[in-house]
Amino acid sequence: MKVIKDRETLDGWLEECNRQGDEVGFIPTMGALHAGHLSLVAEAQKSCSKTIVSIFVNPTQFGPGEDFAQYPRTFTEDRAKLEEVGCDAVFLPSTETVYPPGGQTFIRVEPLASQLCGASRPGHFQGVATVVSILLNLVRPRRAYFGVKDYQQFTLIKQMVRDLAMAVEVVGVAIVREQDGLALSSRNSYLTAVEREQATALYRALTAAKTLYQDGESDSKILEDSARQVLLAAGIEKIDYVEVRHSETLVKEWSGQTPVMLIAAKVGKTRLIDNMLLNQETAINEGNG
């Protein structure tokens, strides 16, 4: 596996891909790789002849007081995992490569960016949109892969790519879950044993709402309340939001369309998110994709 740290080496690798007629699949990550990330690589390998993963903990998507400094950095393990699944290249840009000094440019996707997670994390999605745009421009892949675990992020990136006519296909990949339903997340490593047990309530809350929906309930408030009950019963009280939205646009009005339920809540000090399409038969590890 080629380890690439700067723009020149990346350009050389891409030129070689181009010469060979390779289609490049790209998976941008912040590292601390788990089976969810590796499923993105596997998905890319199905339709692209070369796969490249970037690892960059993007400072502009963390707010003041968030976990930028604490965010797990596990490059040795990450590299071994990527080697093992046959990833072709890993791109490890420095902050200066992604954000040369004196930068002034930011991308806004409004109103998508200011609701749900954006409401409690101001600036977060501006940071996400901007860094993804920069990485896509650096790597210029045929397809880029994102986990739908970050459902709002996935929706926002599809919107940005469409609005800016970026020449890349955005592919969403299903959530990977633990056996007890907890969605894989690099932030799960922050949880204590007790919190880890509590955290399963997010999946159970989503499943409860889905069952209700599939039994004929179509009132957002009733569906949301049912999920909220499950969270509260598990002792999760710091609920940021429990919302049923249109699964394509994330607007509140979804009547006649596919609804998605999105949850964000703090378990102890760790903010977790999860989501589920309510119309699908979703078994653990089959997901939402």
Add this chain to the structure above:
Amino acid sequence: MKVIKDRETLDGWLEECNRQGDEVGFIPTMGALHAGHLSLVAEAQKSCSKTIVSIFVNPTQFGPGEDFAQYPRTFTEDRAKLEEVGCDAVFLPSTETVYPPGGQTFIRVEPLASQLCGASRPGHFQGVATVVSILLNLVRPRRAYFGVKDYQQFTLIKQMVRDLAMAVEVVGVAIVREQDGLALSSRNSYLTAVEREQATALYRALTAAKTLYQDGESDSKILEDSARQVLLAAGIEKIDYVEVRHSETLVKEWSGQTPVMLIAAKVGKTRLIDNMLLNQETAINEGNG
């Protein structure tokens, strides 16, 4: 010359260029083409094997009460001019091609966008940055050409392309002037005969400041006052700004660097802009490039 109106035809033309190993040079315009635009085509033809001009009067860069509806649309003449200079293709996208309905994405370049022309035209440079980004993503040229007559726009686009790591080289091309010094502009067509005569004061004001600078004056305020005197003497009283700035970054502090003087003023009801690098020997039609 190929006339291209939609994305599919454009993609086909670009693929053909790619197959033939052509380097594409791109000139985004709002039409109403004059010798200034044609000089951009000539510059592109020097270093690119294929040239494409886009004509799109971009609604998002006009504010309420500005001249969007009135802006000259002269496609028959534009096409003949481009044919004559041997341009390879013209791209005439519809509004829906550039901005598919439901768009939410805008690009901000701050603080560059909010000063000078941006101060009196709020939203203007957000519209410019966004449309140029979309057009660059649609056309994916090797090089893109911009007249430095719109000096702030040129600086902002260079900044955006650098910040977002867009894979294109931005080339600035010198101002083309009438014999009496007036910088060519599609908006000159709004001027009455009397205003047309008054308008030459912009060039004379810039030249006065340049002479002073080259005689050793390095105080921005004194240079600006000298230019302002020339405008006022010509009866131009609606002066938006007369500013000496750093020619790379447009910050106020330029000591030891190349200064550029920028002017925006209304002549009658028509807002005109002009600029000049103060350190250069600039004859008419050699310009600033």
